[in-house]
Amino acid sequence: MHAAPKIQVNKASSDKDLQAVFSIRRTVFVDEQNCPPELEWGFEDESTHFLAMAEGEPAGAARWRKTANGYKLERFAVLKRYRGKGVAQALVQAVLNDLPADADYIYLNAQIPAIRLYAKFGFKQTGPQFDEAGIQHYKMVSEK
Template sequence: MSVKKKIQVEKVTDPIKLEEVFAIRTQVFVIEQQCIPELEKGFEDESVHFLATVDRAPAGASRWRETTQGYKLERICVLPEFRGLGIGKGLVEAMLQDLPSDAGYIYLHAQVQATGLYENFGFVKVGSPFGEAGIMHCKMEKNVIADDQIN
């Protein structure tokens, strides 16, 4: 009999919770995926950070930030032992709900194997796959204004 796990995603600004966010990102991107540590950090002060927990244990992290192009979702990751529980979906939902109501252009650089997650939220691939931090990515975008005009 499986026990239902309590998954929670929250926006974090508290330094202790931010350290949990950074520890998850280090574990997934630097240790597991062997990204260069210097490439993983950056834009922290101008980003809005999220922490996902499972039964209060840190499990996933993400952030969004405003760029000159629009709003970029970034650093979406889940620790291996918590994958398959819907945490990535929860992180994306939380970020999209948190964006300003006038966010007209939202984009991200998705690792190729994760594009399906973002397609479920209406993101579409743009251009050809490219290497970033030694991993193949696809640029994906979601034009919220265009989506609203269709309905």
């Protein structure tokens, strides 16, 4: 059995890191999941972006942004070869740790296969299932 890779998650602020974030999102959402590219890009300047590295290689990405409703976690993406190795958990934890102390309403739109991941961090499904970019989701709200 292989040891889990060393995973490091940092805010992506340099141009190089942001390009890696956008490349990961393009690979996962546009190429693999067939999301329309025009739906993938938005709110980039007002978001706080994160880049997960596994053994020194770009492996995953995520972001959070303040909305009229609260703090929205979104665009969690892990490259196929790094899935199931703890990258997604490290990203969720890093994003939650970065939120302001007064972030009292934290939510996300979870793809159905990711619901169990977010539930581990205290998120609960709310409302009906819905379609976003051709993929089924549930809104989830943090109860911590």
